Amino acid sequence: MLTHPSTLLRIEESALLLATLFTYQHLHYSWLLFATLFLTPDLFMLGYLANARVGAATYNLAHTLTLPLALFLIGYLQHWSLAPAIALIWTAHIALDRLLGYGLKYPTYFKDTHLQHIS
Secondary structure, three states: OOOOHHHHHHHHHHHHHHHHHHHHHHOOOOHHHHHHHOOHHHHHHHHHHOOHHHHHHHHHHHOOOHHHHHHHHHHHHHOOOHHHHHHHHHHHHHHHHHHOOOOOEOOOOOOEEOOOEOO
C-alpha cells in the first residue's frame, strides 16, 4: 500500500474529511449552513468561462487548503464564530473533491488535474 500514492492520498483525504466533519459536529455548527455552503467553492469554476488559464487559477485558489486554514485561524483569534464554521465546510469540500479524484487544475484543460486525468 505504501507504494500506491493514489491509495495513500485517498486515505489521507478520507481522514481529513472525517476529522473535519467530526470537528464541525463537536463545535455544534449548523448543518443547514453546511448544506447551504458546501458546493460554494465550485462557483470558482466560472473562471473557465474566460479561458482555461483563468479557470485553473480561480479553481485552484478556492481548492487549496491555504485560504480555509487562514480563515479558521483568523476567525479563532478574532472570536468570530462563523469563520471557523465556513473554514471547516470549505475544508470538507476540498477533502471530498480530492477523495473523488478531483485535484488542482492545470491550465490546459479542466480534466487535467494533479491527481489524474479525469475521463
